[in-house]
Amino acid sequence: MTGKATTVKLSGGGRKMPYVGLGTYEVKGEEVGVALRAALECGYRHVDTAASYQNEEAIGDVLQEWLTSGKVTREELFITTKLPFIGTRAGDVAKFLQKSLQKLRVSYVDLYLIHSPVGFMGQHDEDHKPVDSEGNRVVDPNTDLESTWRAMEDQVECGRAHTIGISNFNSVQINRIMKGCRIPPANLQVEAQIYHQQKDLKAFCHKLGISFCAYSPLGAPYLTNGTGDRPPPLKHPRVTSIATRLKRTPAQVLLRFLIQLDMIVIPKSSNPDRIRENFQVFDFELSQEDMSSLEALDCGKEGRIVKLEESRRHHEYPFDIPF
Numbered sequence: 417m418t419g420k421a422t423t424v425k426l427s428g429g430g431r432k433m434p435y436v437g438l439g440t441y442e443v444k445g446e447e448v449g450v451a452l453r454a455a456l457e458c459g460y461r462h463v464d465t466a467a468s469y470q471n472e473e474a475i476g477d478v479l480q481e482w483l484t485s486g487k488v489t490r491e492e493l494f495i496t497t498k499l500p501f502i503g504t505r506a507g508d509v510a511k512f513l514q515k516s517l518q519k520l521r522v523s524y525v526d527l528y529l530i531h532s533p534v535g536f537m538g539q540h541d542e543d544h545k546p547v548d549s550e551g552n553r554v555v556d557p558n559t560d561l562e563s564t565w566r567a568m569e570d571q572v573e574c575g576r577a578h579t580i581g582i583s584n585f586n587s588v589q590i591n592r593i594m595k596g597c598r599i600p601p602a603n604l605q606v607e608a609q610i611y612h613q614q615k616d617l618k619a620f621c622h623k624l625g626i627s628f629c630a631y632s633p634l635g636a637p638y639l640t641n642g643t644g645d646r647p648p649p650l651k652h653p654r655v656t657s658i659a660t661r662l663k664r665t666p667a668q669v670l671l672r673f674l675i676q677l678d679m680i681v682i683p684k685s686s687n688p689d690r691i692r693e694n695f696q697v698f699d700f701e702l703s704q705e706d707m708s709s710l711e712a713l714d715c716g717k718e719g720r721i722v723k724l725e726e727s728r729r730h731h732e733y734p735f736d737i738p739f
């Protein structure tokens with residue numbers, strides 16, 4: 417990331433993706449409406465959702481409100497949604513994207529991601545977390561990522577998605593997609609935060625022209641056990657002392673750190689004050705010394721918080737190799 421740029425140019429057509437987007441995992445109904453309105457009011461133009469978050473309709477209502485009132489144009493917005501785990505069969509991709517477009521009330525998304533290399537077998541199209549009689553996730557033994565990707569490419573060619581990408585894929589899976597694709601992924605969305613900085617995966621992606629988006633950039637504090645013996649990222653003394661010295665908040669330091677590592681960030685908040693706070697990260701810079709002291713907190717693979725344990729029984733479970 418250079419200087420104070422607020423967007424990243426994506427491969428394939430040069431669309432620009434804002435460095436900061438609003439995360440919306442586990443935010444539904446009126447709560448996501450309040451969050452998105454607050455975000456749009458203070459300047460966010462990028463929203464991250466997914467079919468499996470089951471909030472696309474509520475997001476669509478707010479987008480429609482803003483578009484019809486002329487407060488924003490469609491071209492100014494950057495909307496990302498994701499093919500659900502239960503939608504990874506090639507023949508299902510168009511159907512699930514059409515459902516998302518209908519709920520979001522737009523004719524295209526800016527970025528459509530395969531949510532995960534792991535496929536589940538749902539009983540119906542809203543059965544996002546299918547479980548068998550023993551409570552185990554019902555995984556799809558026939559997931560074939562190359563054929564899913566071909567169906568994703570079709571969505572670009574027919575105009576439903578301006579760009580396409582992947583989420584929770586490892587480097588081996590990305591290589592398989594790159595080999596023989598018509599349209600390379602424009603973006604990879606994976607966990608990245610101070611304890612799990614994803615240096616190798618990010619370098620690998622950037623070499624291939626794939627932009628890099630950090631989910632759980634604040635360390636997903638709602639997952640209380642995720643950091644083991646380590647303090648939650650927002651409370652790490654190194655983070656809080658940099659924040660105090662720069663008269664910023666710990667969240668702003670964590671987000672600015674990732675942006676300076678050339679990562680797009682999608683912090684989630686339902687609180688309008690924190691939503692505004694998380695967007696105010698373009699009027700200061702961390703020094704090389706502060707960057708180095710935060711880079712030293714990386715624990716590699718051990719620092720991962722979101723482990724997707726329920727996906728472990730699937731043949732494409734992505735987190736068993738170094739990156």
Ligand SMILES: NC(=O)c1ccc[n+]([C@@H]2O[C@H](COP(=O)([O-])OP(=O)(O)OC[C@H]3O[C@@H](n4cnc5c(N)ncnc54)[C@H](OP(=O)(O)O)[C@@H]3O)[C@@H](O)[C@H]2O)c1
Nearest residue numbers: 439440441583631632633634635636667683684685686690
């Ligand atoms: N592709 C995937 O598989 C995947 C997986 C996980 C997440 N994601 C995406 O990434 C987004 C972000 O990740 P995440 O939600 O897991 O975690 P996160 O953004 O790291 O953390 C969100 C949590 O931090 C709190 N928070 C937000 N801003 C704060 C601030 N300024 N100060 C203190 N606390 C603050 C929020 O609480 P309040 O709401 O109360 O502010 C919320 O509990 C998701 O919402 C989703 O869009 C994608």
